[in-house]
Amino acid sequence: MRAATVRDGEIVIEEHPDPVPGTGEVLVRVRAAGLNGADMMQRAGRYPAPPGSPEAIPGLELAGEVAALGPQAERFATGARAMAIVGGGGQAELAVVHERQLMPVPEPLSWPEAGALPEVFLTAHDALFTQADLRPGERLLVHGGSGGVGTAAIQLARLAGARVAATVRHEGARPAVAALGAEVLAPEDFAAHGPFDVVLELVGAGNLAENLQALATGGRVVVIGVQAGAKAELNLLALMGKRARIHGSTLRGRPLEEKALASRAVERELLPAFESGVLRVPVQETFPLEQAPAAYERFAAGGKHGKIVLTMD
Amino acid sequence: MRAATVRDGEIVIEEHPDPVPGTGEVLVRVRAAGLNGADMMQRAGRYPAPPGSPEAIPGLELAGEVAALGPQAERFATGARAMAIVGGGGQAELAVVHERQLMPVPEPLSWPEAGALPEVFLTAHDALFTQADLRPGERLLVHGGSGGVGTAAIQLARLAGARVAATVRHEGARPAVAALGAEVLAPEDFAAHGPFDVVLELVGAGNLAENLQALATGGRVVVIGVQAGAKAELNLLALMGKRARIHGSTLRGRPLEEKALASRAVERELLPAFESGVLRVPVQETFPLEQAPAAYERFAAGGKHGKIVLTMD
Numbered sequence: 001m002r003a004a005t006v007r008d009g010e011i012v013i014e015e016h017p018d019p020v021p022g023t024g025e026v027l028v029r030v031r032a033a034g035l036n037g038a039d040m041m042q043r044a045g046r047y048p049a050p051p052g053s054p055e056a057i058p059g060l061e062l063a064g065e066v067a068a069l070g071p072q073a074e075r076f077a078t079g080a081r082a083m084a085i086v087g088g089g090g091q092a093e094l095a096v097v098h099e100r101q102l103m104p105v106p107e108p109l110s111w112p113e114a115g116a117l118p119e120v121f122l123t124a125h126d127a128l129f130t131q132a133d134l135r136p137g138e139r140l141l142v143h144g145g146s147g148g149v150g151t152a153a154i155q156l157a158r159l160a161g162a163r164v165a166a167t168v169r170h171e172g173a174r175p176a177v178a179a180l181g182a183e184v185l186a187p188e189d190f191a192a193h194g195p196f197d198v199v200l201e202l203v204g205a206g207n208l209a210e211n212l213q214a215l216a217t218g219g220r221v222v223v224i225g226v227q228a229g230a231k232a233e234l235n236l237l238a239l240m241g242k243r244a245r246i247h248g249s250t251l252r253g254r255p256l257e258e259k260a261l262a263s264r265a266v267e268r269e270l271l272p273a274f275e276s277g278v279l280r281v282p283v284q285e286t287f288p289l290e291q292a293p294a295a296y297e298r299f300a301a302g303g304k305h306g307k308i309v310l311t312m313d
Numbered sequence: 314m315r316a317a318t319v320r321d322g323e324i325v326i327e328e329h330p331d332p333v334p335g336t337g338e339v340l341v342r343v344r345a346a347g348l349n350g351a352d353m354m355q356r357a358g359r360y361p362a363p364p365g366s367p368e369a370i371p372g373l374e375l376a377g378e379v380a381a382l383g384p385q386a387e388r389f390a391t392g393a394r395a396m397a398i399v400g401g402g403g404q405a406e407l408a409v410v411h412e413r414q415l416m417p418v419p420e421p422l423s424w425p426e427a428g429a430l431p432e433v434f435l436t437a438h439d440a441l442f443t444q445a446d447l448r449p450g451e452r453l454l455v456h457g458g459s460g461g462v463g464t465a466a467i468q469l470a471r472l473a474g475a476r477v478a479a480t481v482r483h484e485g486a487r488p489a490v491a492a493l494g495a496e497v498l499a500p501e502d503f504a505a506h507g508p509f510d511v512v513l514e515l516v517g518a519g520n521l522a523e524n525l526q527a528l529a530t531g532g533r534v535v536v537i538g539v540q541a542g543a544k545a546e547l548n549l550l551a552l553m554g555k556r557a558r559i560h561g562s563t564l565r566g567r568p569l570e571e572k573a574l575a576s577r578a579v580e581r582e583l584l585p586a587f588e589s590g591v592l593r594v595p596v597q598e599t600f601p602l603e604q605a606p607a608a609y610e611r612f613a614a615g616g617k618h619g620k621i622v623l624t625m626d
Contacts, residue, residue, distance in 0.1 A: 131558075205549050223549045234547035236518050236536045239561025245444075246559045248552030 003092030021070030032115025059090025063114035100260035136161030144202030204228030282306025316405030334383030345428025372403025376427035413573035429620035449474030457515030517541030595619025
């Protein structure tokens with residue numbers, strides 16, 4: 001099979017041996033695989049794949065057809081449309097996934113939409129509801145509202161009855177974020193628009209002091225992206241005064257059982273809203289697998305609304 | 314009535330009008346009132362009393378006899394032994410407390426023990442179980458194990474089946490902390506003794522980086538004391554890698570209903586263990602109210618095991 005491959009800080013397309021599904025695993029003929037921030041870090045050599053994942057093939061999510069079943073795999077029939085988060089290796093023609101991580105693809109979704117769904121919607125769902133316990137009527141602030149996780153989080157929070165504000169760096173991306181139901185704020189003066197019950201930080205440490213300042217009593221900050229910087233001064237007295245908490249989270253390094261639990265929660269709580277068309281997956285642009293290097297450049301350029309997706313015939 | 318009073322950064326004993334219990338409130342003839350870190354900050358003018366609390370009379374906890382009932386107060390009979398956290402005003406001969414904050418005093422406890430119980434046991438119980446969700450078998454690290462909250466937290470964590478380590482600055486205080494069931498660590502090398510599932514920070518920001526380093530995956534840091542400094546650099550990537558969270562918490566500023574809920578939880582979950590003698594309140598030294606200035610000096614000198622308590626005849 002052919003796959004996007006990290007070689008010396010570059011993405012190239014290489015031939016790899018076809019993977020073989022083990023017990024409880026499924027071989028998926030990949031039709032689409034979204035790009036994520038972690039892929040950029042892996043390309044730069046700063047985010048090695050977790051144990052058990054292909055070392056050189058990036059890709060944290062995929063959608064495709066079930067091509068073969070390993071021993072005791074029984075949740076999906078051959079030919080079924082399925083999607084999942086994976087520890088790596090999604091950006092390839094074939095991938096092996098444990099059946100407990102796979103979710104059925106809702107009928108209305110195209111392949112690019114399905115291949116761009118798992119990582120950002122699992123991440124946003126876990127951050128908002130499992131970590132931050134966002135409640136109806138609360139106010140959420142999303143830093144980085146126009147990216148994949150940002151557009152997912154805004155939709156999920158609105159679905160759950162929360163009020164949503166979002167900062168968006170690129171002015172051109174603001175109307176589309178507003179159309180998702182968020183009050184769009186400029187990054188430089190968000191703190192004046194609080195208090196917020198939950199802040200979802202997708203940008204970096206630079207906002208930390210103002211996030212605390214803009215937080216409501218009992219507020220929660222969930223940090224899942226730090227591309228603009230990881231270190232900041234924390235004033236613990238301010239944290240105590242707000243009786244606040246700061247979560248750090250990633251999906252990638254979690255064990256199978258936790259990823260499976262997160263997938264079950266999304267299956268149960270979100271897939272019906274994709275079936276009915278209430279939730280959607282914004283896709284900015286698709287690239288055939290052979291053009292993966294260009295897709296990475298497009299991702300890194302920023303200013304996108306929704307996802308960049310690789311497609312495989 | 315006479316009361317400890319903050320005047321220009323000093324504690325003096327002054328005469329004040331007797332307080333009058335309002336609806337649902339109880340007048341308590343105070344027999345003992347513990348000192349806490351927040352009293353030191355209030356003495357220095359850095360911790361103003363919350364709205365509704367006496368402005369110049371410090372004291373976050375008290376125990377005494379119910380002297381009179383306000384309209385509709387019905388939980389306690391006149392003469393009953395009761396104790397509570399209060400927003401301020403505990404270090405006086407009389408104090409008014411809402412009956413929903415009052416707890417009955419377990420039979421084995423002396424007045425100084427009862428007057429030293431509420432603040433530190435509510436604080437430790439809330440931090441360990443409500444905030445950090447400490448579980449049986451988990452490892453807890455307490456920074457500042459020999460003070461009031463520290464000795465309470467060690468006992469509660471042991472009672473709940475957790476394993477406990479504690480740092481203690483003053484060498485002389487270490488044997489008593491070990492006798493409570495904690496592995497005693499020197500503050501300078503605790504990080505080598507991880508991983509810890511929960512860290513209770515009673516000292517200050519200086520430990521923050523090493524707390525994160527010593528934290529287990531999914532670990533929780535709860536910060537409720539910062540006397541040794543409030544600001545530190547936080548590495549959000551380290552927080553994400555551990556999928557950890559940092560809580561800041563105080564009891565004092567909470568509304569009546571939250572204090573009442575915390576008191577109900579302690580009543581239900583801890584008072585039976587005081588009745589049976591499994592839990593105890595370490596008291597370092599008692600001072601009559603008239604000697605409050607000396608009590609404050611003793612508290613500020615550090616190196617104590619357990620509480621400093623004012624007593625009223």
